[in-house]
Amino acid sequence: MIARVVEKKEVQKMLAALREAGLKVNKLNGGYEVKAYGIDKVEIVVFKAINGRGNYLVRMVDDLFD
Helix, strand or coil: CEEEEEEHHHHHHHHHHHHHCCCCEEEECCEEEEEEECCCCCEEEEEEEEECCCEEEEEECCCCCC
């Protein structure tokens, strides 16, 4: 997992790309969360963004947008 601070506009682009890939983006009180099924068919969080001061603290799986 990677964690970093990302600007709001960039997070919006990331969320759009995840939706375009067919993943469901869940809106939380303080941000967004995206879950997917792993190899063993267990649901895992692949992307989570927590709202900050004009930015988001984003945690995502390695190489999600590479």
